[in-house]
Amino acid sequence: MAAALRGALTRHDMVMDHVSTLYDAEMVIGDSTYDAVLIDRQLPDGDGLELVAKIRKKGIALPIIVITAKGEVPDKITGLETGADDYLAKPFVFDELLARLRAVMRRSETLRPALISIGRLSFDPTYCDVSVSGQRLEMPRREALVLECLVRRAGRMVPRPALMEAVFGLDDEIQPNALDSHISRLRRKLAASQAGVVINVIRGVGYLLREAS
Secondary structure, eight states: OHHHHHHHHHHTTOOOOOOSSHHHHHHHHHHSOOSOEEEOSEETTEEHHHHHHHHHHTTOOOOEEEEESOOSHHHHHHHHHHTOSEEEESSOOHHHHHHHHHHHHHHHHTTSOSOEEETTEEEETTTTEEEETTEEOOOOHHHHHHHHHHHHTTTSEEEHHHHHHHHOOTTOOOOTTHHHHHHHHHHHHHHHTTOSEEEEEETTTEEEEEEOO
């Protein structure tokens, strides 16, 4: 099921990581920034609700959907009271899961700025849309993810590992120069559209987006 979900969500332009145990999930959540978590209850090393409780105890406001075969009303109540934002019983239709996932992510996005602007460039984090002087700039999903990571930290250096994490999943097959290719195309598009921003390369360390002088 995890493989099927990964394939389906990828087709909807979502970048994701998949791990199989509570231990690994706790590790990747602690090391990374995610928009949402899908978690099963019946995992090899325990109940997924244990992780939900740990996340909430740490005060992490991360949208969580529990997907499980344990779908009786008392099970749902337990899951929601533990801290899950939604609880979906198997079997389920993928379109319903996708709708629920988008719903919990929209609720979390109310905490984000509606629009991030620098120079003549504007980025809408809700829809991952890019515009220059009000004109929409078409951009592939991964380039938009690179740009989002950079504009959120405009004026500050973003390390390569942080960009890799934002753009690629743990299971993605990544070519050695994949990130550099995305950055190169992005720089050309921003220059051609006169976005009023530049991406500087900090060799061997990372990248920095700033307003053009």
